[in-house]
Amino acid sequence: EIVMTQSPATLSVSPGERATLSCRASQGIGTNLAWYHHKPGQAPRLLIYDASTRATGIPARFSGSGSGREFTLTISRLQSEDFAIYYCQQYNNWPPAWTFGQGTKVEVK
Amino acid sequence: EMQVVESGGGLIQPGGSLRLSCAASGFTVSNNSVNWVRQAPGKGLEWVSVVHTGGSTYYADSVKGRFTISRDNSKNTVFLQMNSLRAEDTAVYYCARDSRFGEGVLGTWGLGTLVTVSS
Numbered sequence: 001e002i003v004m005t006q007s008p009a010t011l012s013v014s015p016g017e018r019a020t021l022s023c024r025a026s027q028g029i030g031t032n033l034a035w036y037h038h039k040p041g042q043a044p045r046l047l048i049y050d051a052s053t054r055a056t057g058i059p060a061r062f063s064g065s066g067s068g069r070e071f072t073l074t075i076s077r078l079q080s081e082d083f084a085i086y087y088c089q090q091y092n093n094w095p096p097a098w099t100f101g102q103g104t105k106v107e108v109k
Numbered sequence: 110e111m112q113v114v115e116s117g118g119g120l121i122q123p124g125g126s127l128r129l130s131c132a133a134s135g136f137t138v139s140n141n142s143v144n145w146v147r148q149a150p151g152k153g154l155e156w157v158s159v160v161h162t163g164g165s166t167y168y169a170d171s172v173k174g175r176f177t178i179s180r181d182n183s184k185n186t187v188f189l190q191m192n193s194l195r196a197e198d199t200a201v202y203y204c205a206r207d208s209r210f211g212e213g214v215l216g217t218w219g220l221g222t223l224v225t226v227s228s
Contacts, residue, residue: 001170034214036154043218044146044154044203049210087154091213096167098144098156098213 002090006101012109013078021104023071023088032092035073039084111135111217113204118222129189131204139182142207145189147200194226
């Protein structure tokens with residue numbers, strides 16, 4: 001199983017500031033990585049796929065980078081709707097055995 | 110607009126069975142891969158199972174042999190039959206369609222249905 005590890009567990013940021021989230025894979029996964037935004041009681045939302053490509057309708061303040069084992073999600077100029085939990089997920093295995101990180105909670109400082 | 114709506118959750122005793130449904134609209138389940146993902150209380154997301162376009166099915170090791178994913182094309186619905194339920198299966202279960210961006214990229218999610226396994 002590919003284990004995904006996110007850091008930090010909680011990130012306290014002021015509105016308008018930048019947030020940088022990290023995700024590490026236990027083995028190389030190329031760029032087969034997605035990022036999701038999730039608020040309690042809501043459906044998770046796809047933000048980034050293939051490590052750096054924004055999904056349809058996702059604002060440009062969200063950017064992803066990395067390959068192999070180390071990945072980063074950057075949110076520039078945080079807005080109120082951005083305070084949520086963010087998950088990374090690898091989809092590199094075949095047969096499918098997708099795995100998620102444990103999540104990073106972005107909270108208001 | 111593509112949507113999925115989960116139903117069928119509830120309180121069930123350990124060892125019991127439950128069947129979850131994922132009703133799709135705006136797309137056909139026969140032409141799309143559909144996954145189940147769960148979130149235990151206070152925990153992160155865990156992928157559970159997928160039924161591919163061609164009908165192949167795959168499962169996480171934690172549910173293999175106990176859960177069965179299937180679909181009814183006439184109802185445009187995907188099911189998750191859960192048997193021999195354990196306390197650790199307690200979670201919100203989400204249905205998620207693979208996006209057009211690739212296998213495993215989960216683009217359309219529902220709001221989930223809560224399964225509680227407890228005596």
